[in-house]
Amino acid sequence: MDNDLIKKRNWAFGIVAFFGLISIATYTYNEYYIYLSVYLWFGFIYGMCLQYGRFCFSSAFRDLFAVGVPRMAVGVMLATVLFALVSAFVTATGLSTFHAAPTSLHAVVAGFIFGVGMVFAGGCASGSLYKTGEGNGVALLVILSISVTQALFADVAGWTNKLVPQSWHESAVSKGLPPTINAGDGWVDQYLAGYVWDQPVMTYATMMGQTDESITGAFFSNAFLGVIVPAAILLLFVYLIWSRRSFLRKRKKVKENLNFKDDLLGYWTMIVASKRTAIAGLILGIFCGLQMFVTQGLRVKFGIQNAGTLLERMGHDYGISVNGTVFDPGYWYVTTQEAQWVGWVFAKAGADNMDNIYFGLVNGIPNPAINPADWMSLALIGGAAVMALLHNEFKFKKPTLELATWAIIGGALMGIGSRLGLGCNVGAFFVRVAQGDVSGWLFGIGMIAGAYIGVKFFNWWTERQMAKEFEACDI
Amino acid sequence: MKFEKVSDGHYQLDVKGYVCPHPQIYTKKALAKLAVGDHLEVIFDNPSSGESISTMCDITGDEIVSQKQESGKFVWDIEKG
Numbered sequence: 001m002d003n004d005l006i007k008k009r010n011w012a013f014g015i016v017a018f019f020g021l022i023s024i025a026t027y028t029y030n031e032y033y034i035y036l037s038v039y040l041w042f043g044f045i046y047g048m049c050l051q052y053g054r055f056c057f058s059s060a061f062r063d064l065f066a067v068g069v070p071r072m073a074v075g076v077m078l079a080t081v082l083f084a085l086v087s088a089f090v091t092a093t094g095l096s097t098f099h100a101a102p103t104s105l106h107a108v109v110a111g112f113i114f115g116v117g118m119v120f121a122g123g124c125a126s127g128s129l130y131k132t133g134e135g136n137g138v139a140l141l142v143i144l145s146i147s148v149t150q151a152l153f154a155d156v157a158g159w160t161n162k163l164v165p166q167s168w169h170e171s172a173v174s175k176g177l178p179p180t181i182n183a184g185d186g187w188v189d190q191y192l193a194g195y196v197w198d199q200p201v202m203t204y205a206t207m208m209g210q211t212d213e214s215i216t217g218a219f220f221s222n223a224f225l226g227v228i229v230p231a232a233i234l235l236l237f238v239y240l241i242w243s244r245r246s247f248l249r250k251r252k253k254v255k256e257n258l259n260f261k262d263d264l265l266g267y268w269t270m271i272v273a274s275k276r277t278a279i280a281g282l283i284l285g286i287f288c289g290l291q292m293f294v295t296q297g298l299r300v301k302f303g304i305q306n307a308g309t310l311l312e313r314m315g316h317d318y319g320i321s322v323n324g325t326v327f328d329p330g331y332w333y334v335t336t337q338e339a340q341w342v343g344w345v346f347a348k349a350g351a352d353n354m355d356n357i358y359f360g361l362v363n364g365i366p367n368p369a370i371n372p373a374d375w376m377s378l379a380l381i382g383g384a385a386v387m388a389l390l391h392n393e394f395k396f397k398k399p400t401l402e403l404a405t406w407a408i409i410g411g412a413l414m415g416i417g418s419r420l421g422l423g424c425n426v427g428a429f430f431v432r433v434a435q436g437d438v439s440g441w442l443f444g445i446g447m448i449a450g451a452y453i454g455v456k457f458f459n460w461w462t463e464r465q466m467a468k469e470f471e472a473c474d475i
Numbered sequence: 476m477k478f479e480k481v482s483d484g485h486y487q488l489d490v491k492g493y494v495c496p497h498p499q500i501y502t503k504k505a506l507a508k509l510a511v512g513d514h515l516e517v518i519f520d521n522p523s524s525g526e527s528i529s530t531m532c533d534i535t536g537d538e539i540v541s542q543k544q545e546s547g548k549f550v551w552d553i554e555k556g
Binding site (some may be wrong): 005011054056059062063067068070071072119122123127131134135136137153210242243246250273274276277279327386391394395397398399400455457458459462463465466469470472473474475 | 478480481486492493494495496497499500501502503504506508509513519521522523525526527530531533534535536545546547550552556
Protein backbone atom coordinates (compact mmCIF):
# COMPACT_ATOMS: atom_id res chain seq x y z
CA MET A 1 0.00 0.00 0.00
CA ASP A 2 1.47 3.39 -0.95
CA ASN A 3 1.99 6.27 1.47
CA ASP A 4 -0.96 8.25 0.11
CA LEU A 5 -3.37 5.40 0.82
CA ILE A 6 -1.94 4.86 4.31
CA LYS A 7 -2.34 8.57 5.01
CA LYS A 8 -5.94 8.51 3.84
CA ARG A 9 -6.71 5.44 5.92
CA ASN A 10 -5.22 7.15 8.99
CA TRP A 11 -7.39 10.20 8.34
CA ALA A 12 -10.45 7.93 8.14
CA PHE A 13 -9.64 6.31 11.47
CA GLY A 14 -8.93 9.76 12.91
CA ILE A 15 -12.42 10.96 11.97
CA VAL A 16 -14.04 7.91 13.57
CA ALA A 17 -11.92 8.42 16.69
CA PHE A 18 -12.88 12.12 16.79
CA PHE A 19 -16.61 11.36 16.74
CA GLY A 20 -16.12 8.55 19.24
CA LEU A 21 -14.25 10.89 21.57
CA ILE A 22 -17.01 13.51 21.30
CA SER A 23 -19.65 10.92 22.22
CA ILE A 24 -17.70 9.55 25.19
CA ALA A 25 -16.53 12.93 26.53
CA THR A 26 -19.94 14.60 26.31
CA TYR A 27 -21.71 11.58 27.84
CA THR A 28 -19.23 11.59 30.71
CA TYR A 29 -19.95 15.29 31.20
CA ASN A 30 -23.74 14.86 31.09
CA GLU A 31 -25.76 11.77 30.17
CA TYR A 32 -28.26 13.90 28.22
CA TYR A 33 -25.63 14.24 25.48
CA ILE A 34 -26.36 10.68 24.44
CA TYR A 35 -29.46 12.14 22.78
CA LEU A 36 -27.21 14.24 20.54
CA SER A 37 -24.85 11.32 19.98
CA VAL A 38 -27.74 9.26 18.59
CA TYR A 39 -28.19 11.94 15.95
CA LEU A 40 -24.45 11.93 15.37
CA TRP A 41 -24.05 8.21 14.76
CA PHE A 42 -27.14 7.86 12.60
CA GLY A 43 -25.83 10.79 10.55
CA PHE A 44 -22.48 9.04 10.29
CA ILE A 45 -24.16 5.87 8.97
CA TYR A 46 -26.21 7.88 6.47
CA GLY A 47 -23.01 9.53 5.22
CA MET A 48 -21.28 6.19 4.73
CA CYS A 49 -24.31 4.75 2.90
CA LEU A 50 -24.78 7.79 0.67
CA GLN A 51 -21.13 7.84 -0.39
CA TYR A 52 -20.92 4.07 -0.87
CA GLY A 53 -24.03 3.98 -3.06
CA ARG A 54 -23.39 7.40 -4.70
CA PHE A 55 -26.88 7.97 -3.36
CA CYS A 56 -28.31 11.22 -4.65
CA PHE A 57 -32.02 11.96 -5.04
CA SER A 58 -31.21 14.49 -7.73
CA SER A 59 -29.58 11.77 -9.76
CA ALA A 60 -32.70 9.59 -9.44
CA PHE A 61 -34.73 11.78 -11.75
CA ARG A 62 -32.06 13.84 -13.47
CA ASP A 63 -30.09 10.86 -14.83
CA LEU A 64 -33.27 9.32 -16.23
CA PHE A 65 -33.99 12.43 -18.28
CA ALA A 66 -30.36 13.33 -19.03
CA VAL A 67 -28.70 10.00 -19.87
CA GLY A 68 -31.47 7.37 -19.51
CA VAL A 69 -29.90 5.75 -16.42
CA PRO A 70 -32.43 4.26 -13.97
CA ARG A 71 -30.06 3.03 -11.21
CA MET A 72 -30.71 5.85 -8.74
CA ALA A 73 -34.48 5.90 -9.27
CA VAL A 74 -34.35 2.22 -8.30
CA GLY A 75 -32.15 2.95 -5.27
CA VAL A 76 -34.42 5.71 -3.98
CA MET A 77 -37.54 3.55 -4.38
CA LEU A 78 -35.85 0.61 -2.63
CA ALA A 79 -34.81 2.82 0.27
CA THR A 80 -38.28 4.34 0.51
CA VAL A 81 -40.00 0.93 0.56
CA LEU A 82 -37.64 -0.39 3.25
CA PHE A 83 -38.02 2.81 5.27
CA ALA A 84 -41.81 2.49 4.94
CA LEU A 85 -41.83 -1.10 6.23
CA VAL A 86 -39.60 -0.34 9.23
CA SER A 87 -41.60 2.85 9.89
CA ALA A 88 -44.87 0.92 9.78
CA PHE A 89 -43.53 -1.30 12.56
CA VAL A 90 -42.30 1.70 14.58
CA THR A 91 -45.60 3.57 14.11
CA ALA A 92 -47.66 0.53 15.07
CA THR A 93 -45.69 0.26 18.32
CA GLY A 94 -46.59 3.91 19.07
CA LEU A 95 -42.94 5.04 18.98
CA SER A 96 -42.99 7.14 15.81
CA THR A 97 -41.64 10.68 15.98
CA PHE A 98 -43.28 11.65 12.69
CA HIS A 99 -45.95 14.34 12.20
CA ALA A 100 -47.64 14.58 8.81
CA ALA A 101 -47.56 17.92 6.96
CA PRO A 102 -50.42 19.92 5.43
CA THR A 103 -51.36 18.77 1.95
CA SER A 104 -52.09 21.07 -0.96
CA LEU A 105 -50.67 22.21 -4.29
CA HIS A 106 -48.02 24.23 -2.43
CA ALA A 107 -46.05 20.97 -2.10
CA VAL A 108 -45.98 20.55 -5.91
CA VAL A 109 -44.83 24.15 -6.46
CA ALA A 110 -42.18 23.82 -3.74
CA GLY A 111 -41.01 20.50 -5.19
CA PHE A 112 -40.74 22.05 -8.65
CA ILE A 113 -38.52 24.91 -7.46
CA PHE A 114 -36.44 22.45 -5.45
CA GLY A 115 -36.19 20.09 -8.45
CA VAL A 116 -34.84 22.76 -10.80
CA GLY A 117 -32.40 23.82 -8.07
CA MET A 118 -31.02 20.34 -7.42
CA VAL A 119 -30.20 19.83 -11.11
CA PHE A 120 -28.48 23.23 -11.31
CA ALA A 121 -26.54 22.55 -8.11
CA GLY A 122 -25.37 19.11 -9.21
CA GLY A 123 -26.90 17.34 -6.23
CA CYS A 124 -29.81 17.34 -3.82
CA ALA A 125 -29.59 18.58 -0.22
CA SER A 126 -28.37 15.24 1.15
CA GLY A 127 -26.21 14.58 -1.91
CA SER A 128 -24.41 17.88 -1.38
CA LEU A 129 -23.61 16.87 2.20
CA TYR A 130 -22.03 13.55 1.24
CA LYS A 131 -20.16 15.10 -1.70
CA THR A 132 -18.72 17.69 0.69
CA GLY A 133 -17.34 14.68 2.57
CA GLU A 134 -15.59 13.64 -0.66
CA GLY A 135 -13.76 17.00 -0.64
CA ASN A 136 -16.01 18.58 -3.26
CA GLY A 137 -15.89 22.39 -3.01
CA VAL A 138 -18.91 22.84 -5.27
CA ALA A 139 -21.04 20.78 -2.89
CA LEU A 140 -19.84 22.88 0.06
CA LEU A 141 -20.85 26.00 -1.84
CA VAL A 142 -24.29 24.47 -2.45
CA ILE A 143 -24.70 23.87 1.30
CA LEU A 144 -23.71 27.45 2.06
CA SER A 145 -26.17 28.74 -0.53
CA ILE A 146 -29.04 26.58 0.79
CA SER A 147 -28.24 27.64 4.37
CA VAL A 148 -27.99 31.39 3.77
CA THR A 149 -31.01 31.50 1.44
CA GLN A 150 -33.22 29.74 3.96
CA ALA A 151 -32.13 31.92 6.86
CA LEU A 152 -32.84 35.05 4.82
CA PHE A 153 -36.05 33.77 3.22
CA ALA A 154 -37.58 32.64 6.53
CA ASP A 155 -37.25 36.17 7.91
CA VAL A 156 -38.02 38.19 4.79
CA ALA A 157 -40.47 41.05 5.42
CA GLY A 158 -40.74 44.69 4.22
CA TRP A 159 -41.92 45.00 0.61
CA THR A 160 -42.70 41.27 0.39
CA ASN A 161 -45.65 41.89 2.73
CA LYS A 162 -47.35 43.58 -0.22
CA LEU A 163 -47.26 40.26 -2.09
CA VAL A 164 -49.27 38.51 0.63
CA PRO A 165 -52.98 37.98 -0.15
CA GLN A 166 -55.26 39.70 2.38
CA SER A 167 -56.89 36.35 3.25
CA TRP A 168 -53.48 34.92 4.30
CA HIS A 169 -52.77 37.99 6.42
CA GLU A 170 -56.12 37.83 8.20
CA SER A 171 -55.86 34.09 8.78
CA ALA A 172 -52.29 34.41 10.11
CA VAL A 173 -53.21 37.20 12.54
CA SER A 174 -56.27 35.28 13.75
CA LYS A 175 -54.12 32.33 14.89
CA GLY A 176 -53.35 34.15 18.14
CA LEU A 177 -49.66 33.31 18.23
CA PRO A 178 -47.49 34.53 21.14
CA PRO A 179 -46.86 38.31 21.09
CA THR A 180 -43.13 37.87 20.35
CA ILE A 181 -44.08 36.26 17.03
CA ASN A 182 -45.43 38.85 14.66
CA ALA A 183 -47.38 36.54 12.34
CA GLY A 184 -48.85 39.47 10.39
CA ASP A 185 -45.40 40.60 9.27
CA GLY A 186 -43.16 38.61 6.92
CA TRP A 187 -44.00 36.70 3.74
CA VAL A 188 -43.12 33.23 5.01
CA ASP A 189 -44.94 33.76 8.35
CA GLN A 190 -48.15 34.69 6.55
CA TYR A 191 -47.67 31.88 4.02
CA LEU A 192 -47.31 29.38 6.87
CA ALA A 193 -49.89 30.61 9.37
CA GLY A 194 -52.26 32.11 6.81
CA TYR A 195 -52.23 29.39 4.14
CA VAL A 196 -50.25 26.19 4.81
CA TRP A 197 -51.60 25.57 8.31
CA ASP A 198 -55.17 25.85 6.97
CA GLN A 199 -54.64 22.93 4.59
CA PRO A 200 -55.70 19.40 5.55
CA VAL A 201 -53.19 17.00 7.11
CA MET A 202 -53.67 13.59 5.54
CA THR A 203 -52.12 10.16 5.53
CA TYR A 204 -53.41 7.24 3.49
CA ALA A 205 -54.52 5.61 6.76
CA THR A 206 -56.60 8.58 7.90
CA MET A 207 -58.10 8.87 4.40
CA MET A 208 -59.25 5.25 4.78
CA GLY A 209 -60.76 6.03 8.20
CA GLN A 210 -57.99 4.28 10.17
CA THR A 211 -55.46 5.59 12.66
CA ASP A 212 -51.78 5.67 11.68
CA GLU A 213 -50.95 3.49 14.71
CA SER A 214 -53.36 0.67 13.80
CA ILE A 215 -51.87 -2.41 12.12
CA THR A 216 -54.00 -1.97 8.98
CA GLY A 217 -53.35 1.78 8.93
CA ALA A 218 -49.57 1.48 9.33
CA PHE A 219 -48.88 -1.60 7.20
CA PHE A 220 -51.69 -1.73 4.63
CA SER A 221 -52.74 1.87 3.97
CA ASN A 222 -49.56 3.85 4.66
CA ALA A 223 -46.86 1.34 3.67
CA PHE A 224 -48.54 -0.94 1.08
CA LEU A 225 -51.00 1.41 -0.65
CA GLY A 226 -49.05 4.61 -0.04
CA VAL A 227 -45.53 3.41 -0.84
CA ILE A 228 -45.09 -0.13 -2.17
CA VAL A 229 -47.80 0.03 -4.87
CA PRO A 230 -46.85 3.49 -6.22
CA ALA A 231 -43.12 2.65 -6.07
CA ALA A 232 -43.70 -0.59 -8.02
CA ILE A 233 -45.78 1.28 -10.63
CA LEU A 234 -43.20 4.06 -10.92
CA LEU A 235 -40.43 1.51 -11.45
CA LEU A 236 -42.58 -0.28 -14.03
CA PHE A 237 -42.77 2.99 -16.01
CA VAL A 238 -39.02 3.42 -15.63
CA TYR A 239 -38.47 -0.14 -16.90
CA LEU A 240 -40.81 0.26 -19.87
CA ILE A 241 -39.42 3.62 -20.97
CA TRP A 242 -35.71 3.44 -20.15
CA SER A 243 -34.63 -0.12 -19.48
CA ARG A 244 -36.77 -2.64 -21.39
CA ARG A 245 -35.42 -2.12 -24.89
CA SER A 246 -31.77 -2.64 -23.98
CA PHE A 247 -32.57 -5.64 -21.76
CA LEU A 248 -34.60 -7.40 -24.46
CA ARG A 249 -31.93 -6.62 -27.06
CA LYS A 250 -29.35 -8.44 -24.94
CA ARG A 251 -31.80 -11.20 -24.06
CA LYS A 252 -32.47 -11.95 -27.74
CA LYS A 253 -28.84 -12.95 -28.12
CA VAL A 254 -29.36 -15.91 -25.76
CA LYS A 255 -33.06 -16.71 -26.33
CA GLU A 256 -35.15 -16.53 -29.48
CA ASN A 257 -38.78 -16.27 -28.38
CA LEU A 258 -39.26 -13.79 -25.59
CA ASN A 259 -42.36 -13.72 -23.39
CA PHE A 260 -43.79 -12.09 -20.26
CA LYS A 261 -41.36 -14.01 -18.03
CA ASP A 262 -38.49 -12.25 -19.77
CA ASP A 263 -40.05 -8.90 -18.92
CA LEU A 264 -40.32 -9.96 -15.30
CA LEU A 265 -36.66 -10.93 -15.41
CA GLY A 266 -35.84 -7.57 -17.01
CA TYR A 267 -37.72 -5.71 -14.26
CA TRP A 268 -35.81 -7.64 -11.59
CA THR A 269 -32.48 -7.19 -13.40
CA MET A 270 -33.05 -3.43 -13.45
CA ILE A 271 -33.65 -3.45 -9.68
CA VAL A 272 -30.47 -5.36 -8.83
CA ALA A 273 -28.34 -3.85 -11.62
CA SER A 274 -26.40 -1.52 -9.34
CA LYS A 275 -25.48 -3.49 -6.24
CA ARG A 276 -23.86 -0.53 -4.50
CA THR A 277 -26.96 1.61 -4.87
CA ALA A 278 -29.31 -1.21 -3.90
CA ILE A 279 -27.28 -2.10 -0.79
CA ALA A 280 -27.08 1.57 0.24
CA GLY A 281 -30.84 1.93 -0.28
CA LEU A 282 -31.59 -1.13 1.86
CA ILE A 283 -29.35 -0.01 4.74
CA LEU A 284 -30.58 3.60 4.57
CA GLY A 285 -34.20 2.48 4.68
CA ILE A 286 -33.66 0.29 7.73
CA PHE A 287 -31.59 2.82 9.70
CA CYS A 288 -33.96 5.70 8.94
CA GLY A 289 -36.74 3.72 10.60
CA LEU A 290 -34.51 2.69 13.50
CA GLN A 291 -33.55 6.30 14.24
CA MET A 292 -37.17 7.16 15.04
CA PHE A 293 -37.39 4.13 17.31
CA VAL A 294 -34.20 4.94 19.25
CA THR A 295 -34.93 8.69 19.54
CA GLN A 296 -38.45 8.12 20.82
CA GLY A 297 -37.06 5.58 23.31
CA LEU A 298 -34.70 8.23 24.67
CA ARG A 299 -37.52 10.77 24.87
CA VAL A 300 -39.49 8.34 27.01
CA LYS A 301 -36.39 7.61 29.15
CA PHE A 302 -35.69 11.31 29.79
CA GLY A 303 -39.39 12.28 30.02
CA ILE A 304 -39.22 14.88 27.26
CA GLN A 305 -41.07 15.71 24.06
CA ASN A 306 -38.32 17.78 22.47
CA ALA A 307 -34.56 18.33 22.79
CA GLY A 308 -35.21 21.96 23.82
CA THR A 309 -36.09 20.66 27.29
CA LEU A 310 -32.79 18.76 27.49
CA LEU A 311 -30.78 21.80 26.38
CA GLU A 312 -32.50 23.94 29.02
CA ARG A 313 -31.84 21.30 31.70
CA MET A 314 -28.16 21.44 30.71
CA GLY A 315 -28.19 25.22 31.06
CA HIS A 316 -28.23 26.09 27.35
CA ASP A 317 -31.20 28.40 27.00
CA TYR A 318 -29.96 30.60 24.14
CA GLY A 319 -31.86 30.24 20.87
CA ILE A 320 -34.70 28.11 22.27
CA SER A 321 -38.04 28.93 20.64
CA VAL A 322 -40.87 30.66 22.51
CA ASN A 323 -42.50 27.20 22.84
CA GLY A 324 -39.38 25.86 24.56
CA THR A 325 -38.47 23.77 21.51
CA VAL A 326 -35.59 23.39 19.08
CA PHE A 327 -35.52 21.52 15.80
CA ASP A 328 -35.64 17.87 16.83
CA PRO A 329 -37.32 15.73 14.16
CA GLY A 330 -36.14 12.39 15.52
CA TYR A 331 -35.46 11.22 11.97
CA TRP A 332 -33.22 12.06 9.03
CA TYR A 333 -33.54 15.68 7.95
CA VAL A 334 -31.19 18.08 6.20
CA THR A 335 -32.25 21.64 5.50
CA THR A 336 -33.63 23.13 8.72
CA GLN A 337 -30.40 22.62 10.65
CA GLU A 338 -28.60 24.34 7.76
CA ALA A 339 -30.90 27.37 8.09
CA GLN A 340 -30.41 27.31 11.87
CA TRP A 341 -26.66 27.66 11.96
CA VAL A 342 -26.76 30.65 9.62
CA GLY A 343 -29.71 32.04 11.62
CA TRP A 344 -27.55 31.69 14.74
CA VAL A 345 -24.65 33.50 13.05
CA PHE A 346 -27.00 36.29 11.90
CA ALA A 347 -28.45 36.62 15.42
CA LYS A 348 -24.96 36.83 16.92
CA ALA A 349 -24.18 39.53 14.36
CA GLY A 350 -27.13 41.53 15.65
CA ALA A 351 -30.08 40.41 13.49
CA ASP A 352 -33.49 40.14 15.16
CA ASN A 353 -34.64 36.86 13.59
CA MET A 354 -36.50 35.22 16.48
CA ASP A 355 -39.73 37.09 15.70
CA ASN A 356 -40.69 34.72 12.88
CA ILE A 357 -42.51 31.41 13.05
CA TYR A 358 -39.73 29.27 11.58
CA PHE A 359 -37.05 30.19 14.12
CA GLY A 360 -38.92 31.93 16.92
CA LEU A 361 -41.96 29.68 17.35
CA VAL A 362 -40.86 26.24 16.16
CA ASN A 363 -37.18 25.47 15.54
CA GLY A 364 -35.12 27.99 17.48
CA ILE A 365 -31.52 28.86 16.65
CA PRO A 366 -29.44 27.07 19.29
CA ASN A 367 -25.66 27.19 19.20
CA PRO A 368 -24.66 24.81 16.34
CA ALA A 369 -22.23 23.10 18.73
CA ILE A 370 -25.19 21.73 20.74
CA ASN A 371 -27.82 21.55 17.99
CA PRO A 372 -28.82 17.85 17.68
CA ALA A 373 -29.63 18.02 13.96
CA ASP A 374 -26.37 19.85 13.23
CA TRP A 375 -24.54 16.95 14.89
CA MET A 376 -26.30 14.66 12.41
CA SER A 377 -25.31 16.71 9.34
CA LEU A 378 -21.69 17.17 10.42
CA ALA A 379 -21.39 13.45 11.14
CA LEU A 380 -22.99 12.71 7.76
CA ILE A 381 -20.18 14.67 6.10
CA GLY A 382 -17.70 12.81 8.32
CA GLY A 383 -19.17 9.38 7.47
CA ALA A 384 -18.98 10.16 3.76
CA ALA A 385 -15.39 11.37 4.18
CA VAL A 386 -14.43 8.12 5.94
CA MET A 387 -15.93 6.02 3.14
CA ALA A 388 -14.31 8.16 0.43
CA LEU A 389 -10.91 8.04 2.17
CA LEU A 390 -11.07 4.26 2.59
CA HIS A 391 -11.86 3.81 -1.12
CA ASN A 392 -9.27 6.34 -2.29
CA GLU A 393 -12.02 8.58 -3.67
CA PHE A 394 -11.38 11.61 -1.49
CA LYS A 395 -10.08 14.61 -3.38
CA PHE A 396 -10.22 18.34 -2.64
CA LYS A 397 -11.82 20.07 -5.57
CA LYS A 398 -11.99 23.84 -5.93
CA PRO A 399 -15.08 25.08 -7.75
CA THR A 400 -14.62 26.76 -11.11
CA LEU A 401 -16.47 30.02 -11.74
CA GLU A 402 -19.00 28.21 -13.95
CA LEU A 403 -19.77 25.53 -11.36
CA ALA A 404 -19.76 28.04 -8.49
CA THR A 405 -22.43 30.02 -10.33
CA TRP A 406 -24.64 26.95 -10.81
CA ALA A 407 -24.02 25.93 -7.18
CA ILE A 408 -25.14 29.29 -5.79
CA ILE A 409 -28.21 29.54 -8.06
CA GLY A 410 -29.16 25.89 -7.48
CA GLY A 411 -28.60 26.12 -3.73
CA ALA A 412 -30.75 29.24 -3.50
CA LEU A 413 -33.60 27.56 -5.40
CA MET A 414 -33.33 24.50 -3.14
CA GLY A 415 -33.36 26.75 -0.08
CA ILE A 416 -36.55 28.52 -1.21
CA GLY A 417 -38.17 25.23 -2.29
CA SER A 418 -37.35 23.70 1.08
CA ARG A 419 -38.99 26.45 3.05
CA LEU A 420 -42.09 26.48 0.83
CA GLY A 421 -42.38 22.70 1.01
CA LEU A 422 -41.40 22.43 4.70
CA GLY A 423 -38.45 20.21 3.82
CA CYS A 424 -36.12 18.99 1.10
CA ASN A 425 -35.72 15.77 -0.87
CA VAL A 426 -35.30 14.00 2.49
CA GLY A 427 -37.74 15.76 4.86
CA ALA A 428 -40.47 16.65 2.36
CA PHE A 429 -40.18 13.67 0.01
CA PHE A 430 -38.34 10.60 1.33
CA VAL A 431 -39.55 10.76 4.94
CA ARG A 432 -43.12 11.86 4.16
CA VAL A 433 -43.66 9.33 1.38
CA ALA A 434 -42.36 6.54 3.61
CA GLN A 435 -44.73 7.57 6.42
CA GLY A 436 -47.81 7.58 4.19
CA ASP A 437 -48.08 11.39 4.23
CA VAL A 438 -50.00 12.42 1.10
CA SER A 439 -47.94 15.61 0.67
CA GLY A 440 -44.78 13.52 0.13
CA TRP A 441 -45.70 12.29 -3.37
CA LEU A 442 -46.99 15.79 -4.26
CA PHE A 443 -43.55 17.23 -3.45
CA GLY A 444 -42.04 14.34 -5.46
CA ILE A 445 -44.19 15.07 -8.53
CA GLY A 446 -43.06 18.70 -8.43
CA MET A 447 -39.44 17.62 -7.93
CA ILE A 448 -39.57 15.30 -10.97
CA ALA A 449 -41.06 18.08 -13.14
CA GLY A 450 -38.41 20.51 -11.88
CA ALA A 451 -35.63 18.00 -12.64
CA TYR A 452 -37.00 17.61 -16.19
CA ILE A 453 -36.86 21.37 -16.79
CA GLY A 454 -33.39 21.58 -15.22
CA VAL A 455 -32.12 18.82 -17.53
CA LYS A 456 -33.67 20.52 -20.57
CA PHE A 457 -31.68 23.63 -19.68
CA PHE A 458 -28.42 21.75 -19.14
CA ASN A 459 -28.87 19.83 -22.40
CA TRP A 460 -29.04 23.16 -24.18
CA TRP A 461 -26.07 24.53 -22.21
CA THR A 462 -23.76 21.52 -22.76
CA GLU A 463 -24.77 21.37 -26.43
CA ARG A 464 -23.47 24.95 -26.81
CA GLN A 465 -20.24 24.14 -24.95
CA MET A 466 -19.53 21.00 -26.98
CA ALA A 467 -20.37 22.53 -30.35
CA LYS A 468 -17.13 24.56 -30.21
CA GLU A 469 -15.05 21.49 -29.28
CA PHE A 470 -16.63 19.31 -31.99
CA GLU A 471 -16.00 22.02 -34.55
CA ALA A 472 -12.32 22.14 -33.57
CA CYS A 473 -12.09 18.35 -34.06
CA ASP A 474 -14.03 18.54 -37.30
CA ILE A 475 -16.67 16.01 -36.26
CA MET B 476 -14.31 20.77 -20.31
CA LYS B 477 -11.90 19.74 -23.01
CA PHE B 478 -12.63 17.41 -25.93
CA GLU B 479 -9.90 16.59 -28.43
CA LYS B 480 -8.87 14.13 -31.07
CA VAL B 481 -5.79 12.19 -29.92
CA SER B 482 -5.35 10.10 -33.07
CA ASP B 483 -7.54 8.49 -35.72
CA GLY B 484 -10.51 6.91 -33.96
CA HIS B 485 -9.24 7.97 -30.54
CA TYR B 486 -10.68 10.95 -28.65
CA GLN B 487 -10.26 12.34 -25.16
CA LEU B 488 -12.83 14.07 -22.97
CA ASP B 489 -11.48 15.80 -19.87
CA VAL B 490 -14.20 16.76 -17.40
CA LYS B 491 -12.10 16.93 -14.24
CA GLY B 492 -13.51 19.36 -11.71
CA TYR B 493 -17.07 18.92 -12.97
CA VAL B 494 -19.84 17.58 -10.75
CA CYS B 495 -23.06 15.82 -11.74
CA PRO B 496 -24.66 15.91 -14.22
CA HIS B 497 -21.96 17.44 -16.43
CA PRO B 498 -19.55 14.46 -16.82
CA GLN B 499 -22.28 12.02 -17.83
CA ILE B 500 -24.03 14.48 -20.15
CA TYR B 501 -20.75 15.43 -21.86
CA THR B 502 -19.84 11.73 -22.19
CA LYS B 503 -23.21 10.92 -23.73
CA LYS B 504 -22.96 13.77 -26.22
CA ALA B 505 -19.36 12.92 -27.13
CA LEU B 506 -20.18 9.21 -27.69
CA ALA B 507 -23.12 10.20 -29.87
CA LYS B 508 -20.71 11.97 -32.24
CA LEU B 509 -18.27 9.04 -32.60
CA ALA B 510 -18.39 6.19 -35.10
CA VAL B 511 -18.79 2.55 -34.05
CA GLY B 512 -15.41 1.22 -32.92
CA ASP B 513 -14.01 4.65 -32.01
CA HIS B 514 -12.51 5.05 -28.54
CA LEU B 515 -13.27 7.81 -26.05
CA GLU B 516 -11.01 8.31 -23.06
CA VAL B 517 -13.01 10.04 -20.33
CA ILE B 518 -11.11 11.70 -17.47
CA PHE B 519 -13.25 12.71 -14.48
CA ASP B 520 -13.00 13.07 -10.70
CA ASN B 521 -16.64 12.95 -9.63
CA PRO B 522 -17.14 9.37 -8.33
CA SER B 523 -20.94 9.32 -8.71
CA SER B 524 -20.65 10.14 -12.42
CA GLY B 525 -18.79 6.85 -12.84
CA GLU B 526 -21.85 4.87 -11.73
CA SER B 527 -24.04 6.74 -14.21
CA ILE B 528 -21.57 6.43 -17.12
CA SER B 529 -21.12 2.72 -16.44
CA THR B 530 -24.89 2.06 -16.45
CA MET B 531 -25.35 4.30 -19.49
CA CYS B 532 -22.78 2.27 -21.47
CA ASP B 533 -24.42 -0.98 -20.39
CA ILE B 534 -27.76 0.26 -21.73
CA THR B 535 -26.47 1.75 -24.98
CA GLY B 536 -24.10 -1.13 -25.79
CA ASP B 537 -20.89 0.90 -25.58
CA GLU B 538 -18.05 -1.01 -23.92
CA ILE B 539 -15.83 0.24 -21.11
CA VAL B 540 -12.52 -1.29 -22.18
CA SER B 541 -10.42 -0.14 -19.24
CA GLN B 542 -10.87 1.72 -15.95
CA LYS B 543 -8.01 3.35 -14.05
CA GLN B 544 -8.25 5.17 -10.74
CA GLU B 545 -5.64 7.20 -8.91
CA SER B 546 -6.14 9.63 -6.01
CA GLY B 547 -9.75 10.42 -6.81
CA LYS B 548 -9.14 10.70 -10.58
CA PHE B 549 -10.79 8.23 -12.96
CA VAL B 550 -9.61 7.46 -16.51
CA TRP B 551 -11.99 5.27 -18.52
CA ASP B 552 -11.53 4.04 -22.08
CA ILE B 553 -14.91 3.53 -23.79
CA GLU B 554 -15.35 1.86 -27.16
CA LYS B 555 -18.38 3.03 -29.07
CA GLY B 556 -20.70 0.06 -29.71
